[in-house]
Amino acid sequence: MQQQNKTFYSIADFAKHDKSTLTDIDLQLNNCNINEESLKKLNSQLAQVSQIQSLKISLKDKYIKDSQVMLLFKDLNNFQNLSGLLINFQGSLIQKQGAKFLSQLLQKCLKLTKLSIKISGIYFGSKELCQILQAITVIRNLQLLEVYLGNKFDIDNEQATAISKTLKILDNSLTNLIISFTENNIDDEGAYLLGLCLTHCNNLKYLDLCLCFDEKLLYSKDIQDCKNLKVLYISQYYCESKEDKILVKRKALKIKRIVKLYFCDY
Numbered sequence: 001m002q003q004q005n006k007t008f009y010s011i012a013d014f015a016k017h018d019k020s021t022l023t024d025i026d027l028q029l030n031n032c033n034i035n036e037e038s039l040k041k042l043n044s045q046l047a048q049v050s051q052i053q054s055l056k057i058s059l060k061d062k063y064i065k066d067s068q069v070m071l072l073f074k075d076l077n078n079f080q081n082l083s084g085l086l087i088n089f090q091g092s093l094i095q096k097q098g099a100k101f102l103s104q105l106l107q108k109c110l111k112l113t114k115l116s117i118k119i120s121g122i123y124f125g126s127k128e129l130c131q132i133l134q135a136i137t138v139i140r141n142l143q144l145l146e147v148y149l150g151n152k153f154d155i156d157n158e159q160a161t162a163i164s165k166t167l168k169i170l171d172n173s174l175t176n177l178i179i180s181f182t183e184n185n186i187d188d189e190g191a192y193l194l195g196l197c198l199t200h201c202n203n204l205k206y207l208d209l210c211l212c213f214d215e216k217l218l219y220s221k222d223i224q225d226c227k228n229l230k231v232l233y234i235s236q237y238y239c240e241s242k243e244d245k246i247l248v249k250r251k252a253l254k255i256k257r258i259v260k261l262y263f264c265d266y
Contacts, residue, residue, distance in 0.1 A: 011042050019045070024054040024084075034062045039071040046076055054084035054114075061091035066098035073105050082109050086116040090148075094119065099128035106135035115139065116146035116178075130162040137169040145170070146178040160190035164197030171201055180210035180233075195222035206230060223255060230259040 007026040008014040014027065025046075032038070046052075057072075064072075069089075073079075087102075094102075106115075115136065129149075136142070167174065198207070207226065210233040232252060245263075252261055 011038055011045070015041065015045050019049045021051065022049050023051050025049065025052065026056040028056075028058050030058055030060045030062070032062075034059060034064070034068070036068065036071060039068050043072055043074055043076070047078065050078060052078050052081060055079075055082060056084075056086040056088075058086075058088040059092075060088050064089050064092040064094060064098075066093075066095050066101070069094060069098040070101050073101065079105070080108050081111060083111055084114040085109060085112055086114075086118075086146075088116075088118045090118050090120040092119060093123065095123045096128050100131060103128075103131040103135040106132065107138050110139060111141070112139045113141055114144040115142060116144075116148075118146070118148040120149070126158050129159055133159075133162045133166045137166050140170075141173050142170055143173055144176040144178075145174060146180075148178075148180040157187070157189050157193065160193040164193050167197045167201055171203065173203070174201055175203055176206045177201065177204055178208040178210075192222075195226075198222060198226050209233070225256060227257055230257060231262075232258060232260070233262045233264065 004021045005024040005026070006017065006022060007028060008017070009028050010032055011029065014025075027042075046055075079085075092098075102117075106112075109115075117132070136145070167177070198204075201207070208231045209223075232255065234248060234252060249261075249263070252258070
């Protein structure tokens with residue numbers, strides 16, 4: 001079957017299109033008016049794509065709530081055939097029920113090889129994040145995993161342990177890993193566990209970490225000795241002086257296999 005890729009910028013355009021041959025769908029809906037009625041319509045249209053293989057859906061800064069997440073993804077049995085899924089809910093209002101529903105959705109997508117989850121502004125806790133991570137471990141053929149949490153989310157030891165377990169379970173399949181904790185706080189033990197978990201990912205070919213300068217991961221021996229870390233983004237927003245920035249750069253340059261090193265001031 002020949003793949004047909006198509007990008008849509010409104011639900012109306014997507015509704016008009018012939019779905020019988022669609023396989024790869026990119027829904028860029030950041031500029032659309034989103035409400036319960038429009039999400040019901042989008043759900044019914046997605047259910048008609050019988051040959052779907054890949055879905056990208058972006059609802060950035062649309063303040064998506066729990067009930068809307070459930071309306072969007074309810075009863076989409078064709079998702080079990082997905083090989084690629086990108087969800088961008090940055091600027092959402094997702095809480096416990098929405099997070100639980102996302103984890104249940106992922107448990108049905110067992111054929112995924114590429115998964116990207118971008119969520120900021122979330123209002124759920126450690127238990128819900130661990131549920132999502134647990135769901136990801138069921139996807140045993142996952143090759144690319146991208147996780148973005150930009151909500152000043154405190155990564156505690158329980159969450160760091162859950163991330164570590166996830167990466168360890170996915171060790172045999174995972175080749176590309178992108179983790180962004182740019183606005184998060186990580187304590188000493190959490191940083192140690194996250195750094196240590198990267199040693200389990202022996203098959204990684206590409207590792208991209210995006211960190212705040214004061215996150216302890218940068219000072220972890222496991223990070224400095226990591227064989228797979230090629231690209232590193234560091235936010236210098238919290239640097240109080242020029243001397244702090246120089247110190248951070250020196251630490252980053254000690255990473256043995258680093259190829260590209262980026263610094264930003266936001």
